[in-house]
Amino acid sequence: MIVAYEKCLHCGCCVGTCKQNAIYLNDYILQFNDLCNRCGRCVKVCPVGALTLEVK
Amino acid sequence: MQKLQCDVVVVGAGPGGSMAAKYAAEGGLSVLLLEKKAEIGAPLRCAEGVSKKWLKEMGIEPDPKWISADMDGAIIVSPSGHRFKLDESHAGNEVGYVLERHLFDKALAEMAAVAGATIMMRTSCTGVIKEDGKLVGVYANRMGEPLEIRAKCVVAADGFESQVSRWAGLDTSIDLKDMDSCLQYRMANIDVEPNYCEFVLGSAAPGGYLWIFPKGNGRANVGIGVQGTKCKRGADAKYYLDKFVNEDPRLKDGQILEIVAGGVSTCPGLDDTVLDNFLAVGDAARLIDPITGGGIAHACQSGMYAGQVLVDCAKEGDFSKAALQVYDTMWRDSMEDKLVRNWIAKEKFATLDDKILDDVVLAINDSDIKEVNVYNLLKVIKDKYPDLMSEMEDLF
Known part of the structure; x- marks a missing residue:
């Protein structure tokens, strides 16, 4: 996952939407763990478009 | 440790x-x-809006220190711009205070x-x-x-x-259908009705709505919720909110003092x-x-x-x-x-297209319902579009 930290508003929309428990908002810094299955839900719901799926 | x-x-x-x-x-x-x-x-x-009734029920005494504005009612705006104004006695529990959270x-x-x-x-x-x-x-x-x-x-x-x-x-x-992606601008130097919360329905806010919650002296929270399933492009909330802010003449001289984002669940707990x-x-x-x-x-x-x-x-x-x-x-x-x-009701509302939403808002205008609440709105839709509501019979 590529995070545009300059766009992120730390709102937690992605965290609350993740079904994999793969995203954590650790003291204002978004972190992803390897449970991410690239479903893309967080990318869609981010209000400001701060997330992009890495091209594998 | x-x-x-x-x-x-x-x-x-x-x-x-x-x-x-x-x-x-x-x-x-x-x-x-x-x-x-x-x-x-x-x-x-x-968005800082609360109804008045529950504050009393909770034993929380309203304090002018944390009340930003006292609402007289609500305005529902249909997709094509019909404005339906509800005063407090008709707006049920949906009207109250806009807070300073x-x-x-x-x-x-x-x-x-x-x-x-x-x-x-x-x-x-x-x-x-x-x-x-x-x-x-x-x-x-x-x-x-x-x-x-x-x-x-x-x-x-x-x-x-x-x-x-x-x-x-x-x-x-x-589920994505049970959450909204939200963005809000706290704006100043705008020209909105000071004592009415405004709700804009339709494709301007897919699956959700746009709101203007006034905070006195030309200030308001202007925001949007877009249903998760209707978020397609990434930054949908920002796209639709910017479009609204740029196109509404009352907001054209406005400046944003704060950007607020968040997720809102729309499921039953x-x-x-x-x-x-x-x-x-x-x-x-x-x-x-x-x-x-x-x-x-x-x-x-x-x-x-x-x-x-x-x-x-x-x-x-x-x-x-x-x-x-x-x-x-x-x-x-x-x-x-x-x-x-x-x-x-949300599931139903989210499926209505702009034409039907327009008709519904006009129908409320013509109806003699005493209090506008979700239940009464659905009844108006049912009277006008019985087919639409056939699967929702048990609500009535």
Whole structure:
């Protein structure tokens, strides 16, 4: 996952939407763990478009 | 690592957490209330509208210090621009105050403090402590200092993302159709009606709505919620909100003083809100009205119930899931019917196209309904479009 930290508003929309428990908002810094299955839900719901799926 | 011990640790000092802490502390329990931010109530994550009725029910005396504006009614705007104005007597529970959340939240936290709770600022919960599968507390970090907090019960009041609920083992997963991606600008130098909350329906806000909640003197919260399933491009909320702000002549000279984002659940609450030694309140329990997106009242109420039940549990020394189930039952008795009904109604509203929404708003105008609420709106739709509502018969 590529995070545009300059766009992120730390709102937690992605965290609350993740079904994999793969995203954590650790003291204002978004972190992803390897449970991410690239479903893309967080990318869609981010209000400001701060997330992009890495091209594998 | 510093070790702390208490009866109840509450994670999150929003309205739900503060009320849980207040009622638990008033009942004589030792309570730690953790807040990860440096300021209670800020940064904002809310449109700040509340109805008046529940404040009274909660015994919270309205204080001009945290009331930004007092509403006389609401305006519903149809997709093609028909404006339907409801005065307070017709707008049911949906009208009330627009708050200053940064002051309101502090006022509630102060109530918890006066009741005897210990508030720990800039303290993030970093995990839960489990021993032999039993939840016995949380790990936290207070400005760089790691803490081990042992408690008889953990209360998750950490909002939409509710990391604590996940760590504890609750199923918090949510369908994209049951959440909204939200963005709001606090604007100044705009020309909106000072005492009417405005709700704009239709494809300008796919699956959700746009709002203008006035805050006096040419200021307002201007925001949008877009249903998760209708988010297609990434930054949908920003796209539609910018479009609205750029096209509405009343906002053309406006400037943005604050950008607020967030997720809002529009489901009827979690299936389970209690575990052994654990319960969740407010947004963390997904207790948000699925139609309005309002969560403050439910957070306060569920927090109060939680605090009261924790006091009873302490008397018996039993914080098992079975004992805490009383809390689950209390919030369900008080709000579940409405949550479910509004959830079903939301599903229906989200499918209506602009043409039908226009007709519906005009139909309300022509109707003689005494009070505009979700139930009466659905009745108007049913009279005009019986086919649309055929699968919703059991609502009436």
